[in-house]
Amino acid sequence: MTTLIEGKTVAQKIFDNLAHEISLLEKKPSLAVIIVGDDPASKIYVNLKKKKAHELGITSQVIELDESVSEQELLKKIDSLNNDPAVNAILVQMPLPEHINPVNVIEKINPLKDVDCFHPYNIGRIATGNKSYVYPCTPKGIFRLLDFYNIPVEGKHAVVVGRSNIVGRPLAQMLLNENATVTICHSRTKNLSEITKTADILISAAGCPALIKKDMVKDGAVVIDVGINRKSDGKLCGDVDFENVKEKASFITPVPGGVGPMTICSLMCNTMDLFKLQN
Amino acid sequence: MTTLIEGKTVAQKIFDNLAHEISLLEKKPSLAVIIVGDDPASKIYVNLKKKKAHELGITSQVIELDESVSEQELLKKIDSLNNDPAVNAILVQMPLPEHINPVNVIEKINPLKDVDCFHPYNIGRIATGNKSYVYPCTPKGIFRLLDFYNIPVEGKHAVVVGRSNIVGRPLAQMLLNENATVTICHSRTKNLSEITKTADILISAAGCPALIKKDMVKDGAVVIDVGINRKSDGKLCGDVDFENVKEKASFITPVPGGVGPMTICSLMCNTMDLFKLQN
Numbered sequence: 001m002t003t004l005i006e007g008k009t010v011a012q013k014i015f016d017n018l019a020h021e022i023s024l025l026e027k028k029p030s031l032a033v034i035i036v037g038d039d040p041a042s043k044i045y046v047n048l049k050k051k052k053a054h055e056l057g058i059t060s061q062v063i064e065l066d067e068s069v070s071e072q073e074l075l076k077k078i079d080s081l082n083n084d085p086a087v088n089a090i091l092v093q094m095p096l097p098e099h100i101n102p103v104n105v106i107e108k109i110n111p112l113k114d115v116d117c118f119h120p121y122n123i124g125r126i127a128t129g130n131k132s133y134v135y136p137c138t139p140k141g142i143f144r145l146l147d148f149y150n151i152p153v154e155g156k157h158a159v160v161v162g163r164s165n166i167v168g169r170p171l172a173q174m175l176l177n178e179n180a181t182v183t184i185c186h187s188r189t190k191n192l193s194e195i196t197k198t199a200d201i202l203i204s205a206a207g208c209p210a211l212i213k214k215d216m217v218k219d220g221a222v223v224i225d226v227g228i229n230r231k232s233d234g235k236l237c238g239d240v241d242f243e244n245v246k247e248k249a250s251f252i253t254p255v256p257g258g259v260g261p262m263t264i265c266s267l268m269c270n271t272m273d274l275f276k277l278q279n
Numbered sequence: 280m281t282t283l284i285e286g287k288t289v290a291q292k293i294f295d296n297l298a299h300e301i302s303l304l305e306k307k308p309s310l311a312v313i314i315v316g317d318d319p320a321s322k323i324y325v326n327l328k329k330k331k332a333h334e335l336g337i338t339s340q341v342i343e344l345d346e347s348v349s350e351q352e353l354l355k356k357i358d359s360l361n362n363d364p365a366v367n368a369i370l371v372q373m374p375l376p377e378h379i380n381p382v383n384v385i386e387k388i389n390p391l392k393d394v395d396c397f398h399p400y401n402i403g404r405i406a407t408g409n410k411s412y413v414y415p416c417t418p419k420g421i422f423r424l425l426d427f428y429n430i431p432v433e434g435k436h437a438v439v440v441g442r443s444n445i446v447g448r449p450l451a452q453m454l455l456n457e458n459a460t461v462t463i464c465h466s467r468t469k470n471l472s473e474i475t476k477t478a479d480i481l482i483s484a485a486g487c488p489a490l491i492k493k494d495m496v497k498d499g500a501v502v503i504d505v506g507i508n509r510k511s512d513g514k515l516c517g518d519v520d521f522e523n524v525k526e527k528a529s530f531i532t533p534v535p536g537g538v539g540p541m542t543i544c545s546l547m548c549n550t551m552d553l554f555k556l557q558n
Contacts, residue, residue, distance in 0.1 A: 042508060103409060120407055124399025127406040127452065128444045155469050163455060165407045175405065176463055181474065183462040184455055190434050194477075195460065249537060 001147065001169040002246050005224075005253040007141075011261035015056060018268060022057040029275035031061040031089045031115065032081050036074065036100070037067035042093045044057045044156070049091075051277055052264055058271055061087075071100045077107045086096050087117035089277050090270040112277065115270045120164065125215040127173045133272045133277060139171035141262025142203065142224055143178075149251060154179040159194070159199035161185045161212070161239070167205040167226055175201075190218070205238035222250040281525050282428065284503075284532040286420075289427045290540035294335060297547060301336040303384075306555035309338040312510045313359050313378065314372045315353065315379070316346035321372045328370075333544055337550055350379045354387045361389040367554040368383035370546075391556065392438065406452045411484065412556060413523075413549045418450035420541025422457075423504055424550070428530060430480070430501055433458040438478035440464045440471070440491070446484040446505055471495070483518035493523040502528040505538050 035046050042197060046062055053060040065074060074092075081090045090113045096102050111121045115138040125132040135143075146153060156182040162168035172184045180201065185192055187206075194207050196202055196216040198231055205226035217223060218243055223246075227239030238255030246252045301307060301404035310332055314325050325341055329336050332339035344353060353371075362368045369392045375381050390400045396415040404411040414422075425432060451463045457481065464471055466485075468509055475495040484505035494501060502525075506518030517534030525531050527536040532538050 019491075041426075048349050072492065111444050120403025120409070121400045122403065123406050124401065126405030127448060128399055129442075129448075130399070155467050157469075157474075163408075169406060169408075169455075176448075176465075179465070179467040181468040183460065183516050185460050186455075186458070188458040189460040198473075 002249050003251045005149060005251055005258055007147050007258040007261045010145055011265040014265050016207050019056045025079050028059045029088050029119045030086055031114055032061050032087045032272045033091050034063045035093045036065045036069055036096055056268055067097055079107045088275040091116045101171050115274060120237045126170060129158060134273060135264035137171040138167045139174050140266040144272055146261060156200040157181045157198055158201040159183045159196055161204045162205035208238050209237050210241045212240040216249055217245050217248045219248055220250045223252045225253050227256050281528050282530045284424050284428060284530055284537055286537040286540045289424055290544040293544050298335045303357050303517050307336055307338045308367050308550045309365055310550045311366045312370055315344045315348055316373055325372050334549055344383045346376055347538040357387045367557050368392055368550040370395045390552060403448060408456050411544045413552060416542045416545035417446045418453050419545040423541060435479040436460045436477055437480040438462045438475055439482050441484035487518050487522045488516050491519040493527055496527045497523050498527055500531045502531045504532050504534050
């Protein structure tokens with residue numbers, strides 16, 4: 001029998017606890033979000049973050065910079081936020097205009113305020129099995145789901161499909177830190193099916209609809225779908241052929257409503273964690 | 280037919296080229312090695328590094344600190360080397376006495392002078408698929424061997440046994456950066472044989488004699504043995520049951536004489552690379 005992993009429900013419980021914890025604080029955690037340009041999707045995401053922060057009692061500010069801002073000016077702005085004791089957490093909404101090097105921007109953020117956990121120093125801490133100030137939002141969200149449903153990781157074979165810096169790569173490191181045997185697949189992987197079939201825990205973060213089919217999944221596998229793809233009818237779907245794969249999986253995340261809600265949840269928890277480190 | 284990967288030969292070619300390149304320089308690359316205490320094995324390793332540096336024309340200094348040195352004093356010493364423009368590369372010989380936290384020591388070294396490539400910032404650069412100032416010595420040495428013997432990595436399934444920060448973990452990241460499908464196994468892996476048998480490239484860095492047996496290896500696999508273990512008769516051996524595994528492997532490294540010589544080779548090349556970045 002398959003258990004549906006209800007990310008929305010888990011996220012809500014965490015939000016309720018967090019809102020309560022923050023309500024007891026005199027000084028509130030503070031998040032600064034920088035957005036460059038007018039990309040509509042970015043504006044939607046930033047508004048969601050601002051709204052959620054407000055609901056939880058987190059102070060937030062959104063700094064809107066023009067599309068034409070120079071890399072130099074953007075770095076100066078980040079620097080001033082780094083040096084502002086009233087700001088605990090900083091994120092720069094991606095993507096950035098082409099004339100700005102995102103690596104330089106990511107590395108300008110003080111690792112102690114790096115709420116997205118993109119800075120190589122923080123990634124390096126995780127990749128060397130050390131504790132980090134924060135953890136990347138989506139991988140951390142996935143771990144919260146696994147914890148909530150008491151899904152063991154140690155000794156399991158975890159297969160991660162996708163090697164982005166935002167999800168696949170840090171997730172693989174975190175799974176390794178929890179003693180899973182980890183395989184990372186990607187677009188150059190030759191025999192994807194053979195490999196995914198050996199997974200006790202299969203996580204797809206490839207951005208490819210219907211990538212993961214029923215015959216690619218072991219009986220009883222835990223299937224985590226990180227994909228967010230828009231179908232021709234406008235509806236959202238993941239990387240997993242949900243209707244068919246769910247018959248085989250012991251646990252499965254739907255899209256939407258699975259991993260998605262956990263990402264913003266992690267962002268808010270990260271903001272709180274950084275606040276605690278600084279106060 | 281099996282090809283023996285002759286690390287000693289490859290290392291010597293690289294040393295010859297490096298010595299020649301350095302002989303043409305007016306200003307020489309400079310390496311500082313800190314050793315704390317009197318551990319005999321550490322002294323041997325440091326002397327080897329000093330000797331090799333001298334042979335190549337690299338200026339080196341060995342700073343010997345007493346076993347009882349405080350962490351604070353050691354960090355101060357590193358700081359002075361960080362600020363010394365005459366020093367291009369710094370390493371602290373491990374292990375350190377128990378009262379000193381190695382993570383603090385590693386993180387004190389300026390990433391631009393981090394010749395061992397242990398600093399989380401450098402590891403994070405590699406783990407995010409970015410270019411790094413340097414690469415960890417043993418993994419880099421392994422890549423030099425693969426290059427020398429024209430062994431392709433892209434699209435291959437690479438299985439790394441062992442997850443140390445010195446070898447297994449960074450090696451897995453570097454293999455991923457070269458588009459291999461990567462699996463990392465370790466002491467909590469449940470079905471090691473099943474996994475190693477799927478490897479096109481099998482690298483063992485577990486420190487466990489006769490761990491890798493013939494029936495754990497696919498026909499034609501490339502077998503890289505990073506293990507350095509001492510047998511009861513005093514002789515060195517790797518993790519691989521060499522005599523039997525070699526019948527199946529297309530390429531195999533012996534121990535000693537395979538990966539070992541490439542590590543110090545990488546250290547010297549790293550010193551040169553850091554010198555070039557700073558001059």
